[in-house]
Amino acid sequence: xxxxxxxxxxxxxxxxxxxxxxxxxxxxxxxxxxxxxxxxxxxxxxxxxxxxxxxxxxxxxxxxxxxxxxxxxxxxxxxxxxxxxxxxxxxxxxxxxxxxxxxxxxxxxxxxxxxxxxxxxxxxxxxxxxxxxxxxxxxxxxxxxxxxxxxxxxxxxxxxxxxxxxxxxxxxxxxxxxxxxxxxxxxxxxxxxxxxxxxxxxxxxxxxxxxxxxxxxxxxxxxxxxxxx
Ligand code: SF4
Numbered sequence: 001x002x003x004x005x006x007x008x009x010x011x012x013x014x015x016x017x018x019x020x021x022x023x024x025x026x027x028x029x030x031x032x033x034x035x036x037x038x039x040x041x042x043x044x045x046x047x048x049x050x051x052x053x054x055x056x057x058x059x060x061x062x063x064x065x066x067x068x069x070x071x072x073x074x075x076x077x078x079x080x081x082x083x084x085x086x087x088x089x090x091x092x093x094x095x096x097x098x099x100x101x102x103x104x105x106x107x108x109x110x111x112x113x114x115x116x117x118x119x120x121x122x123x124x125x126x127x128x129x130x131x132x133x134x135x136x137x138x139x140x141x142x143x144x145x146x147x148x149x150x151x152x153x154x155x156x157x158x159x160x161x162x163x164x165x166x167x168x169x170x171x172x173x174x175x176x177x178x179x180x181x182x183x184x185x186x187x188x189x190x191x192x193x194x195x196x197x198x199x200x201x202x203x204x205x206x207x208x209x210x211x212x213x214x215x216x217x218x219x220x221x222x223x224x225x226x227x228x229x
Pocket of ligand 1: 164167168206207208212213214215217218219220221223224225226227229
């Protein structure tokens with residue numbers, strides 16, 4: 001590739017922008033980490049199976065609602081076998097209350113069957129394996145890996161992280177995969193686990209979709225959206 005003067009100028013501007021963004025990302029991480037030193041999921045679970053089922057149920061549904069459902073659910077279904085052999089109609093009734101419960105029931109049964117047939121009844125530990133489970137994509141896999149084993153292969157991008165990262169000017173994307181890629185480029189890998197959890201909590205309790213609490217937000221001095229929503 002031949003680089004002319006203009007190419008160097010564009011490259012310089014991009015590098016400057018990226019440096020500024022990384023500097024801003026560093027400040028954001030410091031403040032979020034201070035607010036949430038050890039963020040954990042608010043889903044209630046006792047083992048790997050329970051967390052993965054709860055995470056699969058939580059798409060488009062609040063953690064509070066999922067916890068209400070799983071409190072009863074995990075008394076009836078105590079292992080992967082119970083889900084794998086479940087009647088679809090019965091499971092649909094048992095998870096009624098979470099959004100899209102019809103499709104989720106189907107996927108839970110298929111997920112349990114795959115865990116048993118392909119992974120010997122143990123939840124797989126690698127991203128490339130987790131994303132093969134029905135009902136699991138990168139977001140769910142990131143949550144499970146970070147929560148259970150403290151491993152961060154990526155950044156959890158849910159509805160809260162999408163909203164907060166856009167408001168903070170870290171991305172202009174709305175697609176979760178693209179946002180994750182952009183955030184991974186500006187935050188160092190060692191920050192991904194805490195960043196994921198703290199940004200989710202920040203979005204849930206401070207930077208809410210409607211009426212964000214900019215006055216009480218520790219990021220309001222560096223946020224371009226502060227007091228504008
Ligand atoms: S200042 Fe307001 S818009 Fe910006 S991150 Fe905080 S709560 Fe959200």
